[in-house]
Amino acid sequence: MELNAAIPSGPIEKRWDNHRFEMKLVNPANKRKLSVIVVGSGLAGASASATMAELGYDVRCFCYHDSPRRAHSIAAQGGINAAKNYQNDGDSVFRLFYDTVKGGDFRARESNVYRLAQISVSIIDQCVAQGVPFAREYGGMLANRSFGGAQVSRTFYARGQTGQQLLLGAYQALARQIELGGVKMFPRHEMLDVILVDGRCRGIVTRDMVDGTVRSYTADAVVLATGGYSNAFYLSTNAKACNVSAAWRAHRRGAGFANPCYTQIHPTCIPQSGDYQSKLTLMSESLRNDGRIWVPKKADDNRPAAQIPEGDRDYYLERIYPSFGNLSPRDIASRRAKEVVDEGRGVGPLKNGVYLDFADAIGRLGAPAIGERYGNLFDMYERITGESPYEMPMRIYPAPHYTMGGLWVDYNLMTTIPGLFAIGEANFSDHGANRLGASALMQGLADGYFVIPYTIGNYLARGGLDPVAEDHADCKGVEQQVNDRIQRLLTASGKRTADSFHRELGRIIWDKCGMARNKAGLEEALQKIPALREEFWENVRVPGVGADLNQELERAGRVADFLEQGELMCRDALDRDESCGGHFREEHQTGEGEAARDDERFSHASVWEWTGENQAQRKNVEELTFEYVQPSQRSYK
Amino acid sequence: MNLTLHVWRQAGPNDKGRFEKYEARDISEHASFLEMLDILNEELVEKGQEPIAFEHDCREGICGSCGMVINGVPHSKQKAITSCQLHMRSFKDGDEIWIEPFRATAFPVLKDLVVDRSAFDRIIQKGGYVSVRTGNAVDANATPIPKTDADAAFDAATCIGCGACVAACPNASAMLFTSAKVSHLGLLPQGQPERYKRVEAMVAQMDQEGFGSCTNHGACQNACPKSISIEYIARMNRDLMKAKLLGSKDD
Numbered sequence: 059m060e061l062n063a064a065i066p067s068g069p070i071e072k073r074w075d076n077h078r079f080e081m082k083l084v085n086p087a088n089k090r091k092l093s094v095i096v097v098g099s100g101l102a103g104a105s106a107s108a109t110m111a112e113l114g115y116d117v118r119c120f121c122y123h124d125s126p127r128r129a130h131s132i133a134a135q136g137g138i139n140a141a142k143n144y145q146n147d148g149d150s151v152f153r154l155f156y157d158t159v160k161g162g163d164f165r166a167r168e169s170n171v172y173r174l175a176q177i178s179v180s181i182i183d184q185c186v187a188q189g190v191p192f193a194r195e196y197g198g199m200l201a202n203r204s205f206g207g208a209q210v211s212r213t214f215y216a217r218g219q220t221g222q223q224l225l226l227g228a229y230q231a232l233a234r235q236i237e238l239g240g241v242k243m244f245p246r247h248e249m250l251d252v253i254l255v256d257g258r259c260r261g262i263v264t265r266d267m268v269d270g271t272v273r274s275y276t277a278d279a280v281v282l283a284t285g286g287y288s289n290a291f292y293l294s295t296n297a298k299a300c301n302v303s304a305a306w307r308a309h310r311r312g313a314g315f316a317n318p319c320y321t322q323i324h325p326t327c328i329p330q331s332g333d334y335q336s337k338l339t340l341m342s343e344s345l346r347n348d349g350r351i352w353v354p355k356k357a358d359d360n361r362p363a364a365q366i367p368e369g370d371r372d373y374y375l376e377r378i379y380p381s382f383g384n385l386s387p388r389d390i391a392s393r394r395a396k397e398v399v400d401e402g403r404g405v406g407p408l409k410n411g412v413y414l415d416f417a418d419a420i421g422r423l424g425a426p427a428i429g430e431r432y433g434n435l436f437d438m439y440e441r442i443t444g445e446s447p448y449e450m451p452m453r454i455y456p457a458p459h460y461t462m463g464g465l466w467v468d469y470n471l472m473t474t475i476p477g478l479f480a481i482g483e484a485n486f487s488d489h490g491a492n493r494l495g496a497s498a499l500m501q502g503l504a505d506g507y508f509v510i511p512y513t514i515g516n517y518l519a520r521g522g523l524d525p526v527a528e529d530h531a532d533c534k535g536v537e538q539q540v541n542d543r544i545q546r547l548l549t550a551s552g553k554r555t556a557d558s559f560h561r562e563l564g565r566i567i568w569d570k571c572g573m574a575r576n577k578a579g580l581e582e583a584l585q586k587i588p589a590l591r592e593e594f595w596e597n598v599r600v601p602g603v604g605a606d607l608n609q610e611l612e613r614a615g616r617v618a619d620f621l622e623q624g625e626l627m628c629r630d631a632l633d634r635d636e637s638c639g640g641h642f643r644e645e646h647q648t649g650e651g652e653a654a655r656d657d658e659r660f661s662h663a664s665v666w667e668w669t670g671e672n673q674a675q676r677k678n679v680e681e682l683t684f685e686y687v688q689p690s691q692r693s694y695k
Numbered sequence: 696m697n698l699t700l701h702v703w704r705q706a707g708p709n710d711k712g713r714f715e716k717y718e719a720r721d722i723s724e725h726a727s728f729l730e731m732l733d734i735l736n737e738e739l740v741e742k743g744q745e746p747i748a749f750e751h752d753c754r755e756g757i758c759g760s761c762g763m764v765i766n767g768v769p770h771s772k773q774k775a776i777t778s779c780q781l782h783m784r785s786f787k788d789g790d791e792i793w794i795e796p797f798r799a800t801a802f803p804v805l806k807d808l809v810v811d812r813s814a815f816d817r818i819i820q821k822g823g824y825v826s827v828r829t830g831n832a833v834d835a836n837a838t839p840i841p842k843t844d845a846d847a848a849f850d851a852a853t854c855i856g857c858g859a860c861v862a863a864c865p866n867a868s869a870m871l872f873t874s875a876k877v878s879h880l881g882l883l884p885q886g887q888p889e890r891y892k893r894v895e896a897m898v899a900q901m902d903q904e905g906f907g908s909c910t911n912h913g914a915c916q917n918a919c920p921k922s923i924s925i926e927y928i929a930r931m932n933r934d935l936m937k938a939k940l941l942g943s944k945d946d
């Protein structure tokens with residue numbers, strides 16, 4: 059597999075401008091004749107579809123939701139970063155670039171990150187012009203807040219619903235193009251494979267989720283904007299339907315999958331309450347501004363929180379990180395919580411949480427002031443747990459949240475399959491081994507509004523794309539394989555539900571490839587997952603028929619892919635014999651228990667190549683070079 | 696706790712549909728309502744029966760996918776929540792629960808509790824946007840927007856498009872949904888140039904989709920999980936009147 063990142067030459071601040079100038083342009087009259095398929099209508103997919111249609115391309119957009127407005131992006135809460143420096147607090151494109159490269163623990167490609175920081179500024183302008191109601195100050199100017207990993211205030215937000223408002227902005231731009239005829243929208247269509255003709259990606263095979271029709275759609279290029287794979291863990295903060303299938307199907311056809319072991323575990327989520335639990339709910343990171351995190355000093359202390367005297371409490375983050383305390387970065391806060399829970403000091407009925415206590419803040423500022431700041435979060439917590447954080451401490455625990463790994467892409471966001479592009483959370487590009495808060499929304503919209511519309515033109519302008527009919531032999535061949543797989547699922551007639559396999563897989567990955575990983579555990583997972591996969595194909599039960607709205611069938615197909623991709627996550631984690639960002643190998647820590655990178659051996663992206671069913675995947679390497687930010691050890695003491 | 700459920704089962708749009716009775720056993724009070732349905736569905740699958748089809752995704756009240764009528768009320772009797780935010784601690788052992796799809800001519804049932812709400816998308820497509828192309832924008836702070844206007848626009852924009860307003864309305868009217876978008880954009884300077892054209896086009900589409908008319912019942916506001924106010928309907932009606940007077944000419 060050839061990995062040419064296609065990074066433009068010249069000084070970093072000129073690369074994107076120069077590249078745009080050098081890119082081939084498509085004659086406006088020809089654009090209508092060029093067709094693009096976009097899979098996904100989240101922030102990345104909706105913004106890309108709308109913008110490419112504005113430019114004149116013939117766009118078809120697919121999503122598995124009933125409406126493009128429901129994509130998982132809708133759930134983002136906190137905000138979106140941009141180097142606007144409206145606060146005059148010393149922010150700049152370079153600082154955002156620097157923070158992102160450092161936050162990613164020096165495992166991202168500098169040129170892409172710099173471009174992201176440059177574009178961030180235009181995103182906010184674009185969204186405001188669309189009518190996104192960002193929070194404002196009394197003077198009518200846009201308000202900002204600060205987020206983890208940054209010392210400036212550069213996060214734009216719309217109450218706790220930033221993702222919703224940004225997605226509705228992109229959805230509305232998409233709706234406008236649908237009305238104008240520039241985009242044809244296919245909701246309730248699940249992409250189940252990609253079609254390659256002469257080595258280039260020329261289309262997709264989808265299943266109509268209402269009547270079950272399996273068919274091909276062909277185009278001159280395909281863009282995957284299909285989101286991340288946190289649901290490999292089964293329990294995560296992602297929406298229930300989020301899955302890896304689109305990316306995985308492309309991977310099986312030749313798209314390299316980069317850094318699958320880079321996953322982000324968010325420290326403040328509501329702990330699991332029972333086996334029936336279907337997902338985990340994020341509690342905004344902002345709570346750590348006023349809440350103090352603690353557990354009892356002794357294991358198995360069953361007293362209610364209020365009866366545990368100060369002397370018997372361990373405010374472990376304040377103890378270990380006196381300067382950052384409760385505000386230490388996500389990966390560190392998560393790992394320390396796991397440690398104390400593993401020691402038997404967890405709290406709550408299942409002993410699977412730590413306290414986030416507002417008693418001091420309430421004592422100091424009064425309940426109304428705290429309610430003013432966090433009232434809606436407290437209500438949300440109480441709705442789910444039945445406990446009031448005004449009266450007793452919240453219980454929190456880390457949960458899978460975001461995946462930095464994904465399809466490998468070059469500077470143009472093209473995968474290793476010519477003509478197949480990946481944008482948004484689905485690609486691996488900008489966050490290295492750890493993503494900073496409020497940077498995913500920024501990346502999704504940068505890719506969709508400002509990068510792919512131009513880089514795809516450069517690809518299309520090179521031509522050589524003869525039309526491919528939808529009954530082309532290559533389309534029919536893929537359709538046949540898709541149909542066979544559906545039949546296999548429907549006829550397995552075993553005893554277990556797809557979800558029961560998914561839960562078991564999630565347990566293995568969470569235990570062995572979660573917040574802390576080690577060689578023995580990963581090797582164990584690599585034994586267990588293939589065995590589970592084998593059982594799945596023999597013992598899964600999918601009722602109903604293919605030619606119908608069949609949610610069990612949808613689910614089973616996605617679980618089948620997680621059973622393959624989850625194994626690759628573990629293999630990558632085993633191979634990456636160092637710690638970096640969210641990937642913490644217990645064998646590699648500093649004397650103080652922090653992640654110890656090994657830049658000599660691992661300053662690269664690991665790009666995995668599919669070699670066949672039940673075969674070990676081949677690892678390819680993109681070396682990372684740092685010209686502008688010198689790798690250093692992160693310290694938060 | 697143990698519960699008796701009466702769930703609407705309908706094989707497809709052309710099936711007549713009927714209630715079927717199920718027993719849900721040993722449900723934890725901490726489980727969510729949808730988790731209770733998950734448990735029941737897994738039992739059905741294990742028995743080789745078809746599970747109950749229902750829509751859901753985020754399970755935290757923001758995507759608008761989930762929507763069912765629970766004991767006669769869209770999203771249940773509890774105020775300001777979606778079906779996925781309902782927890783079993785609001786029920787007690789032995790309760791009977793009736794679960795039905797959102798019902799409206801403009802929302803045909805696809806299967807069981809799943810309905811087709813694409814009419815909402817088509818209303819937005821008629822004008823629920825600002826016609827600005829990517830790359831055309833001026834600096835975001837070039838136009839200051841009073842905080843009160845921005846907040847009021849946000850309150851309208853918080854609509855999740857679930858359709859509970861339609862399901863609650865005796866006339867199955869989509870006025871609350873449509874007025875929320877019209878008001879969100881109409882309250883902002885960016886939305887002014889197309890303000891009157893927008894309201895006319897969106898209302899015309901709403902009528903064409905077969906939604907009923909508004910007779911000021913206010914049931915929509917009570918059912919709305921985001922507590923969107925019917926004042927936006929009044930606001931939209933004023934814009935509509937003005938649009939008619941202006942003869943649909945903008946400015």
Ligand SMILES: Cc1cc2nc3c(=O)[nH]c(=O)nc-3n(C[C@H](O)[C@H](O)[C@H](O)COP(=O)(O)OP(=O)(O)OC[C@H]3O[C@@H](n4cnc5c(N)ncnc54)[C@H](O)[C@@H]3O)c2cc1C
Pocket residue numbers: 097098099100101102103120121122123126129130131132133134135136137138220221247248249250283284285286295296297300301303304340459460481482483484495496497498499500502
């Ligand atoms: C609870 C939560 C809070 C967050 N808060 C923030 C925040 O404050 N700031 C921030 O920057 N980031 C945040 N994030 C991360 C951020 O929301 C996501 O990374 C981002 O929205 C992903 O956008 P996307 O467009 O790449 O994918 P998604 O929004 O996940 O969209 C995926 C799309 O692909 C479609 N799709 C997928 N597979 C297929 C298929 N096979 N066939 C057809 N269609 C398919 C789906 O229908 C959907 O339209 C948060 C994440 C979570 C979970």
Ligand code: FES
Pocket residue numbers: 750751752753754755756757758759760761777778779780
């Ligand atoms: S599942 Fe998203 S609002 Fe209920």
